[in-house]
Amino acid sequence: MLIVYVDDIVVTGDDITVARLKKGIFLSQRKYVLDLLYEVGKFGCKPAETPIDLNHKLSSTKGEVLPDRGIYQRLVGRLLYLCLTRLDISYAVGVVSQYIHEPRTSHMQAVNKILAYLKGCPGKGMLYSNHGHLKIEAYTDVDWAGSIDDKRSTSGYYALVGGNLISWKSKKQSVVVRSSAEAKYRAMSHEVSELLWSKTLLTEMGIQADIP
Known part of the structure; x- marks a missing residue:
């Protein structure tokens, strides 16, 4: 991995940029997103306000079958990788x-909507x-x-330690x-297991976490 230090900013040679700021450490995949949009011809598309339509009605029978499913599979695979730093698209992806x-x-x-x-x-x-504490917190919800x-x-959930996001998931039951x-x-039982x-991981690292 190539790491270049520029003042207080750390730029990695991979797809994730790490920036050291006064407020903390910021992780971004901006270059990865721009490269993806350029490669699929969506660099000049009109931006969308949300990654998926509200109350969408996607199903396995709506629409015609794509002649080349490989294009779709590669796009979804790249979006899954993007979820490493983009919690906001996890459900849609x-x-x-x-x-x-x-x-x-x-x-x-629907994929084009995510790209937009x-x-x-x-x-x-x-x-x-x-944030001055090591509280373990979690939030969960479900689309019945x-x-x-x-x-x-x-089910969907995300967990925080010390006010910082450490894990998240959106998965069909x-x-x-x-x-x-x-x-x-x-949904809550899965989140309790994550907590x-x-x-346990923090305890093994010698870190005493606050009571949830």
């Missing part, structure tokens, strides 16, 4: 990644600062029976639940 085996025109339109959103904010990233194809729910309460409890793992 999780949705489009469900259709990589038989992508259709409606799915490609990235056009409007290529430099977004994550800032890690000293949101999938048109199988009526499964999608493995079973069909019969109530929104059950869907929420399943326990985080606390």
Whole structure:
């Protein structure tokens, strides 16, 4: 890995830029986003305000099957890598990644929407600062029976240590639940497991985390 120090900024030779600022450390994949937009011919597209339509109705049967699914698969793969620093597109990328085996025109339109959103904010990233504590916190939610194809729910969560983001996930639940309460409890159980793992890891590193 090539690392170049310019004043208080660290620029890596890979796809992630690390900047040391007065407020903390900022991680960004701006160059990666711009290169992606240029390669797929979306550099001049009109920016979108959100990465996915509200109350979208994507399904495995809507639209015509794409003649070359490889293009779609490569795009989704690159967007999945971008989720390393872009929490804001995690849900949208999780949705489009469900259709990589038989992508259709409606799915490609959803991918283009994500790209248009990235056009409007290529430099977004994550800032890690000293907040004066090591509290372990987590937030979770669930989209009950949101999938048109199988009526499964999608869980989402993110966890913080010391006020800084350390992990996040958006994933469809493995079973069909019969109530929104059950869907929420399943989402919470996964997040509790993540919190326990985080606390154990910190303990092994000799760091005493505050009570959640």
